[in-house]
Amino acid sequence: MRLLHTCLFSFFAVALFAQNINVTHRSTLTYSGQKLANIWGYAAGGNEYALVGAKNGLSIVNVTDPDNPDEIIQIAGPSSDWREIKTYQNYAYVVSEGGGGIQIVDLTNLPNTNLAHKSYKGNGAINNQLITAHALHVDVVKGFLYVYGSNLFNGRALIFNLNGDPYNPNYVGYYNSNFSGSGNYIHDGFVDNDIMYGGHVYGGFFSIVNMSNKANPVLVATQQTPGNFTHNTWRSGNTLFTTDEISNSFLSSYDISDPDNITLLDKIQSNPGSSSIVHNTHIINDYAVTSWYKDGFTIVDVSRPANMVQVGNFDTYPNGGGSGFSGCWGVYPYLPSGNIIASNINGNSANDGELWVLTPDYVRGCYVEGQITNGATGQPLSGALVKLLGTNTSETSNLLGFYKMGQLAAGTFTAQVSKVGFVTKNISVSLSNGVLTTLDVVLFPIGFPVEMTDFSVTAQENDALLRWETASEVDNAGFEVQHGVNTRDWRVEGFVPGRGGLNEPADYSFRVPDLSPGTHFFRLRQIDEDGKNAFSDVKSLIIRGKEFHAAFRPNTVHDAGELYFFTEKPVSVQVEMFNAAGIPVGLNWSFELENETVLPVEMSHLPAGIYFAVIQTETERVVAQLFKI
Incomplete structure (x- = not known):
């Protein structure tokens, strides 16, 4: 076999790669005459290795120097276009659809080439019967190997005990599922701490199975996936991520905290409209690194x-791009260096696979979320389009008026909110990486008696100055100014008469004096001559009365909030969240604070209720309250 090491590219190739974002190419190895399948990684003795599933066997490549990868050895195996690898301790386990059972390789002697290896075809009840398999996964917590899509039991999951002697696995059973048709076949899966998340590709669903009793696994739940071709699963916390290996497919996320109520949270495509096919995803530090073939x-x-x-x-x-099964089969993001290794089925030549070594720059997105409401009724408004002008970022509000969207680019943008039959609003928003921007918008029907174009609240020492504008008014009695320290309980601060039938712009202002330090909320209730009314957007305001201040804004949220901090001098801050019973909920932070900052607080995994943030500095202790509804 001839390996070609490529570090330089032609001008044409560089031009094609111009859209690559936050990833730096380090090197490429070309496998002349061999296609590649999946990839895994291994690190020991200060060295990093790519374990590459080549057509003719397991290729082990030293990638410690990412610019100069060096193949150490290729251990022959049955010829196959499918080859999967996983590791446990210092052993590699390899399966293929070409036969040979499980190839086991002792990696202890790396980087030397004298590596003990053997073919294991099962023992006990399946003695010498395991021939082919599609995929595998290791429950590293419990020390069990799971093999999927084999020639045994119609592709059900096989279980092998690796404890004691990983070089000599012991077959202990299989998951004897009872789904209809070809639904029992598991294509791939993820197992952690005796819980298996199986991808039933031909059934189009994933299963959650308690494998604690290997002789009698218990089905916990199943869930269909958007493409009904569930290929790969990967769990992180209370979220399961899946891929559907079909044209125009999605990477999907599910809340699995309650197996009786599994919820699809979101789904995303690499290149919407291109018909591209997703393959495998892996999660690292709240990033999904996912192969998408072409x-x-x-x-x-x-x-x-x-x-x-x-x-x-x-x-x-x-x-090329679009649908089809060329390009990237798999990625591995877990090397200690942080480098990513990826396997291409083929590259410039149809029969030459490629190993890619790359360095990622992990950057958080900018998140924009909120609710759209009907100003005439105060009810949620579904089907409203929210988009950031000049970008491809857009989303439509759901039945409850909520929307969620995000993008990589930070900066100041114009958010346009529109719906047929309503007056379009353009709002300036500033986005920062890793920060949630909450944008709640009220749209008024076209022809509504009062068309409000602007509403702002600013602090003047301990006073709040409210200013608002209308583009036109018909039969407007006036505006009731409402104020609260949360977004549930409101009191009336005063009334500002309207301009009646004035059919031209008008400016208004109102001052609320002597506010206590903390977060305050304001809204306007516009009242017609006939008694009909509508509410404005809710505006928040921080009144600073101390050298150090912390508060939630708003303090009533659905799944995420923002903890606002202000200090007049640099200070060390420690924050911990508690529920109403005073029990920590696993959210805590420590950081250095200067001036002001906003800390996003993710609450989607917690039940509704009252929560408290205890904020401690060297000299002060502040408690901020948050309501999750």
Whole structure:
């Protein structure tokens, strides 16, 4: 076999890679005459290795120097276009659809080439019967190997005990599922701490199975996936990520905290409209690193799994895009260096596979979320289009008026909110990476008696100055000014008479004096001559009365909030969240604060209720209250 090491590209190739984002290409190895399948990684003794599923066997490549990868050895195996690898301790386990059972390789002697290896075809009840398999996964917590899509039991999951002697697995059973048709076949899966998340590709669903009792696994739940061709699963916390290996497919996220109520949170495509096919996803530090065949691979910020944002990508297959099974088979993002290794089925030549070594720059997305309401009724407004002008970022509000969207680029943008039959609003928003921007918008029907064009609240020492404008008014009695320290309880501060039938712009202002330090909320209730009314957007305001201040804004949220901080001098801050019973909920932060900052607080995994943030500095202790509804 001839390996070609490529570090330089032609001008043509560089031009095609111009859209690669937050990923730097380091090197490429070309496998002359061999296609590649999946890839895994291994690190020991200060060295990093790519374990590459080549057509003719397992290729082990030293990638410690990412610019100069060096193949150490290729251990022959049955010829196959499918080859999957996983590791446990210092052993590699390899399966293929070409036969040979499980190839086991002792990696202890790396970087030397004298590596003990053997073919294991099962023992006990399946002695010498395991021939082919499609995929595998290791429950590293419990020390069990799971093999999927084999020639045994119609592709059900096989279980092998690796404890004691990983070089000599012991077959302990299989998951004897009872789904209809070909639904029992598991194509791939993820197992952690005796819980298996199986991808039933031909059934179009994933299963959650308690494998604690290997002789009698218990089905916990199943869930259909958007493309009904569930290929790969990967769990992170209470979220399960899946891929559907079909044209025009999605990477999807699910809330699995309650198996009786699994909820699809979000789904995302690498290149919408291109018909590209997703393959395998892996999660690292709240990023999904996912192979997309002809699109190469993507990096998606999944720190807010209900609002996934693509923040990086690299096209390892610049020869073309769209549907089809060429290009990137798999990616591995877990090397200690942080480098990513990726396997291309083929590259410039149809029969030459490629190993890519790359360095990612993990960047958080900018998140924009909120609710759209009907100003005439105060009810949620579905079907409203929210888009950031000059970008491809847009979303439509759901039945409850909520929307969630995001993008990589930070800066100041114009958010346009529109719906047929309503007056379009353009609002300036400033976005920052890793920060949630909440944008709640009220749209008024066309022809509504009062068309409000602007509403702002500013602090003047301990007073709040409210200013608002209308473009036109018909039969407007006036505006009731409402104020609250949360967004549930309101009191009336005063009334400002309207301009009656004035059919031209008008300016208004109102001052609320002597406010206590903290977060305050304001809204306007516009009242017609006939008694009909409508509410404005809610505006928040921080009144600073101390050298250090902290408060939630708003303090009533659905799944995420913002903790606002202000200090007149640099200070060290520690924050911990508690529920109403005073029990920590696993959210805590420590950081250095100067001036002011906003800390996003993700609450989607917590039940509704009252929560408290205890904020401690060297000299002060502040408690901020938050309501999750």
